[in-house]
Amino acid sequence: MRTFAPLLAALCAAGCTQAFFQPHRMLVDTPERHGVAYRALDFKADDGTPLHAWFLPARGAAQASVLYLHGNAENISTHFANVAWMPAEGFNVLALDYRGYGASQGTPSLAGVQLDIDAAMRTLLARPEDEPKRVVLFGQSLGGALAIYYGAHGRYRASLSAVVADSAFSDYRSITREKLAGFFLTWPFQWLPWLTVDDDYSPIAAVGAISPIPLLLLHGDRDTVVPFHHSQKLFERAGAPKDLWIVPGAGHIQALQDDAVRRRLTGFLLRPGQGAPSTSEPPA
Numbered sequence: 635m636r637t638f639a640p641l642l643a644a645l646c647a648a649g650c651t652q653a654f655f656q657p658h659r660m661l662v663d664t665p666e667r668h669g670v671a672y673r674a675l676d677f678k679a680d681d682g683t684p685l686h687a688w689f690l691p692a693r694g695a696a697q698a699s700v701l702y703l704h705g706n707a708e709n710i711s712t713h714f715a716n717v718a719w720m721p722a723e724g725f726n727v728l729a730l731d732y733r734g735y736g737a738s739q740g741t742p743s744l745a746g747v748q749l750d751i752d753a754a755m756r757t758l759l760a761r762p763e764d765e766p767k768r769v770v771l772f773g774q775s776l777g778g779a780l781a782i783y784y785g786a787h788g789r790y791r792a793s794l795s796a797v798v799a800d801s802a803f804s805d806y807r808s809i810t811r812e813k814l815a816g817f818f819l820t821w822p823f824q825w826l827p828w829l830t831v832d833d834d835y836s837p838i839a840a841v842g843a844i845s846p847i848p849l850l851l852l853h854g855d856r857d858t859v860v861p862f863h864h865s866q867k868l869f870e871r872a873g874a875p876k877d878l879w880i881v882p883g884a885g886h887i888q889a890l891q892d893d894a895v896r897r898r899l900t901g902f903l904l905r906p907g908q909g910a911p912s913t914s915e916p917p918a
Contacts, residue, residue, distance in 0.1 A: 655742035686737035697724035698768035703777030709736035778802025786843035845873030854884025
């Protein structure tokens with residue numbers, strides 16, 4: 635979710651949960667241009683919607699597989715750089731374009747995107763070279779909110795070894811209300827989201843049901859798009875095992891630009907016994 639302009643907030647308040655989705659059809663870049671191997675994959679959701687994704691194979695023996703869910707704007711061609719480092723660390727990555735994004739067909743909706751994640755999980759688990767016991771669901775911004783809901787209720791949640799949400803908001807209505815409150819023209823309409831925004835897929839209502847799958851929440855302390863108190867609220871509501879990393883100096887979906895955070899995430903995802911229940915508190 636790269637922007638939350640006042641127009642977006644106003645659209646949401648007017649009853650348009652669709653405004654959380656800002657897809658682009660045009661592909662502006664490819665992993666190949668950056669020396670990262672990839673294959674295009676096409677498959678269908680259960681309702682027949684044709685979907686498109688990029689598969690970035692691990693270099694050498696794969697240690698785990700990652701299903702990547704990008705933010706609300708554009709498509710995988712502008713988001714893949716956030717995970718392009720992962721194959722070198724031993725991860726297969728499947729980067730999904732939701733329905734209506736890039737080469738995927740259809741119109742995005744919260745219910746439809748959950749079907750898309752189902753289809754991507756099914757495709758990833760069907761690949762013979764992948765280890766189904768180590769599938770990480772990793773989402774950023776809107777993708778983090780989607781990942782939290784899927785980790786709690788998804789058809790293939792039993793195949794997840796971890797859920798990672800970077801810069802996720804805690805609730806569709808709450809983030810809309812905050813954006814309305816932050817702009818003088820829309821400030822008087824803060825009450826509208828409670829009547830008009832679909833919150834059936836609310837992350838904060840779902841996060842407790844992710845347990846016993848390990849949950850990691852990442853957030854920059856300088857995120858002005860989705861303030862880090864959203865991840866703090868999610869952490870408080872989540873069950874064990876859970877971790878919260880507040881990254882100093884990082885803005886929206888910028889935490890993984892730091893090599894040290896990337897190394898720490900790699901260690902977290904590949905540590906022996908990942909998936910066994912334990913509780914972690916937020917770092918001081």
